[in-house]
Amino acid sequence: MPKQMTAAVLEAPTASNVAEGKSTPQFTLSDNVEIIDPRAGEVRVRVKHCGICHSDLSVADGVFPVDQPIILGHEAAGIVDAVGLGITHLAPGDPVVLTPAAPCGDCYYCQRDEHSLCVDSLSLMTHALPSGDTGLSRDGSPVLRGVGVAAFAEYAITTAHGAVKIPADVPLEVACVIGCAMQTGAGAVFNIARLEPGATALIMGLGGVGLAAVQGAVIAGASSVIVSDPIAGRRELARSFGATHLLDPEHDDVLTSVREITGGIGVDYAFETAGVGALLQLGHDAIRNGGALVCVGAPPLDAQFNIDPVALFVTSQKRILGCLLGGSNSPHEIPRLIGLWRTGRLQLEQMITARRPLSDIGAAFDDLRQGVGVRTVLNL
Numbered sequence: 001m002p003k004q005m006t007a008a009v010l011e012a013p014t015a016s017n018v019a020e021g022k023s024t025p026q027f028t029l030s031d032n033v034e035i036i037d038p039r040a041g042e043v044r045v046r047v048k049h050c051g052i053c054h055s056d057l058s059v060a061d062g063v064f065p066v067d068q069p070i071i072l073g074h075e076a077a078g079i080v081d082a083v084g085l086g087i088t089h090l091a092p093g094d095p096v097v098l099t100p101a102a103p104c105g106d107c108y109y110c111q112r113d114e115h116s117l118c119v120d121s122l123s124l125m126t127h128a129l130p131s132g133d134t135g136l137s138r139d140g141s142p143v144l145r146g147v148g149v150a151a152f153a154e155y156a157i158t159t160a161h162g163a164v165k166i167p168a169d170v171p172l173e174v175a176c177v178i179g180c181a182m183q184t185g186a187g188a189v190f191n192i193a194r195l196e197p198g199a200t201a202l203i204m205g206l207g208g209v210g211l212a213a214v215q216g217a218v219i220a221g222a223s224s225v226i227v228s229d230p231i232a233g234r235r236e237l238a239r240s241f242g243a244t245h246l247l248d249p250e251h252d253d254v255l256t257s258v259r260e261i262t263g264g265i266g267v268d269y270a271f272e273t274a275g276v277g278a279l280l281q282l283g284h285d286a287i288r289n290g291g292a293l294v295c296v297g298a299p300p301l302d303a304q305f306n307i308d309p310v311a312l313f314v315t316s317q318k319r320i321l322g323c324l325l326g327g328s329n330s331p332h333e334i335p336r337l338i339g340l341w342r343t344g345r346l347q348l349e350q351m352i353t354a355r356r357p358l359s360d361i362g363a364a365f366d367d368l369r370q371g372v373g374v375r376t377v378l379n380l
């Protein structure tokens with residue numbers, strides 16, 4: 001039987017709220033959202049915890065325009081509630097981390113181990129399951145399944161590899177941050193940059209994603225991890241994770257500092273993890289010839305940056321690398337990250353600075369908007 005559940009439904013982006021004099025996104029706590037039973041190849045999960053990522057905020061604030069009503073939330077962990085036909089690797093009661101870009105396992109890209117290019121990741125844009133519908137409705141009308149999971153809700157529905165089983169002793173309340181922040185930030189280092197021991201890195205933006213990239217760079221053996229963020233507390237957290245040089249972009253000239261630190265050469269890898277278009281240019285300038293700029297942040301749709309195509313082949317040979325969810329193959333990446341956490345090399349607990357009930361979602365979004373703490377996790 002379909003289930004009736006409570007969910008935080010975004011009814012309109014903040015831009016329109018501002019016009020009406022409201023400060024927070026217009027979420028309605030609806031107790032009459034219906035979620036279907038899982039069909040063949042689908043899994044329904046009782047969501048327990050869901051972190052808030054800047055990508056949710058960008059949708060809520062209308063930076064990335066989407067239709068409404070929509071349920072956001074894509075950094076979640078929970079317990080399998082029901083499985084559809086053909087699902088043999090998961091059973092009701094299994095603890096799982098949900099993943100926003102579930103690989104199908106079969107397509108051209110999955111066959112090439114390029115899972116973040118999987119055809120099913122298109123469902124991130126359509127706000128539906130790969131089958132074409134969302135599996136969610138209210139009063140008979142569809143509700144969109146936002147950012148590939150729709151986990152600001154008691155239940156979420158996903159595909160076979162969209163829920164990855166984790167060992168029973170991993171606390172769900174910390175495992176949730178693996179779903180987006182860790183897969184994206186650490187994955188950007190491991191899978192996209194493939195940073196080698198001794199390399200130098202610049203990480204611009206120290207939210208959940210950037211701090212995960214810092215941790216990934218330290219684990220991968222970077223010799224210098226230069227970080228930049230205007231928020232002092234986040235810089236200090238980065239230091240505790242192993243960052244070697246802390247820059248405040250409001251007071252330091254980041255490019256000059258990077259050149260000084262690297263003996264005038266530039267870093268091997270720069271990671272844009274703030275979602276600020278101008279930082280793409282800065283990162284491109286800050287890498288050495290032959291270095292790579294990894295574009296992790298999601299800047300506004302009109303962001304642009306300039307590259308000199310002649311320099312690309314004459315002198316610089318710089319590389320610009322796109323990055324969706326850290327290029328992660330989630331069924332492989334999530335257990336790997338848990339292994340690193342278990343051995344004390346990846347810090348998950350320290351990434352979570354507040355916990356709130358779902359009913360506090362508006363205030364939790366305000367925290368992220370104002371850079372208060374790092375990750376706020378909503379309990380469901």
Ligand SMILES: NC(=O)c1ccc[n+]([C@@H]2O[C@H](COP(=O)([O-])OP(=O)(O)OC[C@H]3O[C@@H](n4cnc5c(N)ncnc54)[C@H](O)[C@@H]3O)[C@@H](O)[C@H]2O)c1
Pocket residue numbers: 052053054055056058180181184204205206207208209210228229230231234249273274275276279295296297298299323324325326368371374
């Ligand atoms: N590629 C992906 O698959 C993917 C996945 C998750 C998130 N994202 C994107 O990554 C970005 C970061 O997400 P988050 O949740 O960590 O966000 P966040 O808001 O928690 O952190 C962003 C950080 O950038 C800092 N910042 C702002 N301007 C800066 C500047 N000029 N120089 C240096 N730092 C600056 C802010 O102070 C903040 O600490 C967002 O754009 C988000 O949409 C992309």
Ligand SMILES: [Zn+2]
Pocket residue numbers: 053054055056074075180181
């Ligand atoms: Zn995210």
Ligand SMILES: [Zn+2]
Pocket residue numbers: 103104105106107108109110111118119120
């Ligand atoms: Zn695929």
